[in-house]
Amino acid sequence: MKNLILTIALVVSSLMGFAQDTRTITVTVDNVVSNEGKVSFALHTKDTFMKAAPVATAESKIEDGKVSITFEDVAPGEYAIIALHDANENDKMDFQPNGMPKENYGTSNNVMSFGPPQYDDAKFIISDKDLDLKIRF
Structure with a gap:
């Protein structure tokens, strides 16, 4: 019984330690x-x-041209974020006949170039503290 209680205490404490690392x-x-x-x-x-498929997703209704979301419990590491204004709420990016996007989008680091977004342009590192990012369309 004593070993069982000790094992449970170790598992709980390791899980709590893991949660604090996010x-x-x-x-x-x-x-x-x-x-x-x-x-x-x-x-x-x-x-x-x-x-x-992304590691995590989030969405928000727009108020006065502004949205803000929070990804929680993110492990430290290297990531990139893509944001899309889904104006018609069909859960996909719509394109013109010539292949240009009909809806606005942006990526972390706000690098805009011709062609699809590139990971190396959008990547960032989250390490020892929470992060606030601003994406521009």
Whole structure:
């Protein structure tokens, strides 16, 4: 019985220690062109960026051209974020016939270039403290 209690105490304390090693990332977009629809956010690693499902997602309704979300319990490491103004709320980016996006988007670090976003341009590191980011469309 004594060993069982000791084992449970060790498991609980290790889980509590693990939870303390996570961080939050708060992301704000303050230049959304209209209050129609929502803004969707995707948190990616190098392995998932533009290739697979994100590590985490969040979305927010728009108020006065501004949104803010928080990713919680993020392990320290290297990430990138993509944000999309999904004006028609169809949960995807819409494109013009010539391939140009119809809806605004942005990435962490706010690097805008011709062509799809690149992970190396958008990556950032979260380490020993919480992070506040601003993405511009």
